[in-house]
Amino acid sequence: xxxxxxxxxxxxxxxxxxxxxxxxxxxxxxxxxxxxxxxxxxxxxxxxxxxxxxxxxxxxxxxxxxxxxxxxxxxxxxxxxxxxxxxxxxxxxxxxxxxxxxxxxxxxxxxxxxxxxxxxxxxxxxxxxxxxxxxxxxxxxxxxxxxxxxxxxxxxxxxxxxxxxxxxxxxxxxxxxxxxxxxxxxxxxxxxxxxxxxxxxxxxxxxxxxxxxxxxxxxxxxxxxxxxxxxxxxxxxxxxxxxxxxxxxxxxxxxxxxx
Numbered sequence: 001x002x003x004x005x006x007x008x009x010x011x012x013x014x015x016x017x018x019x020x021x022x023x024x025x026x027x028x029x030x031x032x033x034x035x036x037x038x039x040x041x042x043x044x045x046x047x048x049x050x051x052x053x054x055x056x057x058x059x060x061x062x063x064x065x066x067x068x069x070x071x072x073x074x075x076x077x078x079x080x081x082x083x084x085x086x087x088x089x090x091x092x093x094x095x096x097x098x099x100x101x102x103x104x105x106x107x108x109x110x111x112x113x114x115x116x117x118x119x120x121x122x123x124x125x126x127x128x129x130x131x132x133x134x135x136x137x138x139x140x141x142x143x144x145x146x147x148x149x150x151x152x153x154x155x156x157x158x159x160x161x162x163x164x165x166x167x168x169x170x171x172x173x174x175x176x177x178x179x180x181x182x183x184x185x186x187x188x189x190x191x192x193x194x195x196x197x198x199x200x201x202x203x204x205x206x207x208x209x210x211x212x213x214x215x216x217x218x219x220x221x222x223x224x225x226x227x228x229x230x231x232x233x234x235x236x237x238x239x240x241x242x243x244x245x246x247x248x249x250x251x252x253x254x255x256x257x258x259x
Contacts, residue, residue, distance in 0.1 A: 111223070193247070
């Protein structure tokens with residue numbers, strides 16, 4: 001039986017509360033692994049990153065080897081404030097300021113795997129945030145376009161991505177509700193904030209065969225995967241999830257026609 005973890009609340013370094021279908025359970029091993037391993041504290045944090053991948057990503061059922069390898073390579077601690085760097089590889093989201101978060105590592109891997117990306121594809125991300133998801137995508141595809149509505153976050157993410165050498169990521173500050181019309185169509189689109197409806201401009205910017213993954217709704221949301229075909233759109237519901245709400249035009253535009 002597949003059970004979706006929709007929320008985690010850290011209670012100390014080796015345990016957390018997890019909700020399954022509205023019932024709270026206490027699980028061990030949900031910290032960042034520092035107490036579970038002995039390592040030299042170096043700037044790469046590769047040991048912590050491998051621990052994250054082994055215990056959260058692979059153990060959680062992610063099987064796409066390209067996604068797994070990308071999660072091993074990208075230094076998640078570089079995408080968050082220094083005050084949270086020690087918790088960078090824990091199995092939970094973390095604040096990055098301005099009311100936004102960097103997603104739980106498993107959710108990043110899960111959503112990326114669901115898109116079934118190919119190396120020559122072009123991807124649009126709505127909600128750059130820290131830039132971490134964009135970096136994972138950049139490891140897998142030729143070009144990533146990413147839009148962040150909070151300008152200071154867009155500026156910070158652009159700087160971090162440049163410092164790490166991701167020259168195939170184009171960052172723009174702005175409202176992502178209408179996508180990036182001048183650069184579409186896209187082979188894949190990913191939203192990391194939740195609108196209360198599916199934005200029609202994003203459906204229109206999908207290439208034939210393109211995939212859109214997004215959380216939709218209030219609390220909790222539904223994680224949807226939509227594929228564009230010659231005949232229209234195919235929708236699959238994947239998991240119940242919790243993301244920060246999408247702001248800007250998403251709050252004022254009428255709901256799009258369901259695909």
